[in-house]
Amino acid sequence: MAEKGELRFGRHCPLLLIHAVLLTLLLAVAGAFDYADALAKSLLYFEAQRSGRLPYNQRVTWRDHSGLTDGLEQGVDLVGGYYDAGDHVKFGLPMAFTVTMLSWSVIEYAEQIDHAGELEHALDAIKWGTDYFVKAHTSPNVLWAE
Numbered sequence: 001m002a003e004k005g006e007l008r009f010g011r012h013c014p015l016l017l018i019h020a021v022l023l024t025l026l027l028a029v030a031g032a033f034d035y036a037d038a039l040a041k042s043l044l045y046f047e048a049q050r051s052g053r054l055p056y057n058q059r060v061t062w063r064d065h066s067g068l069t070d071g072l073e074q075g076v077d078l079v080g081g082y083y084d085a086g087d088h089v090k091f092g093l094p095m096a097f098t099v100t101m102l103s104w105s106v107i108e109y110a111e112q113i114d115h116a117g118e119l120e121h122a123l124d125a126i127k128w129g130t131d132y133f134v135k136a137h138t139s140p141n142v143l144w145a146e
Contacts, residue, residue, distance in 0.1 A: 036118070040116070040117075040118055043118055043121040043122055043125055044060065048060040049083045050063065050080075050128060051066055051080060051082060051083050051088075051090055052065065052066070052080035052132075053065050053068060053079065067080075067088070070090075071144065074144075077135055078135065080128065080132035080135060081129060081133075081136075082098070082128070082132075090132075092136070092146055096129075098129070099126060099129035099133075102122065102125055106122050
């Protein structure tokens with residue numbers, strides 16, 4: 001039995017030590033990580049996945065206009081949006097989730113994103129996706145999706 005003021009770890013000591021070491025390592029790695037660079041590259045990835053007629057300020061210069069006839073056979077304009085992962089397929093649900101999470105991130109962290117110099121790119125990425133969804137909602141009860 002422990003005396004007053006005496007600390008005994010017992011059989012849980014190795015587990016506590018492992019947790020403390022892992023926490024220390026995680027904090028060290030997190031402190032050294034350049035989140036602004038990761039954010040910039042993430043938003044650049046969105047630009048690389050754009051479908052449609054690309055804007056003049058497109059930073060991914062190897063990407064060209066694509067999917068310019070999307071919806072043509074059905075008589076609707078479905079040009080725009082994002083490809084799923086460079087495979088020239090636009091999946092509506094993952095795209096909607098991604099645009100929603102990006103929007104929520106800007107709502108929660110606009111000041112930090114702006115401080116990193118990426119707020120305009122984030123807003124452009126959101127607009128690119130939402131413009132597509134507005135176009136894909138061709139009437140009150142119709143939403144075109146892949």
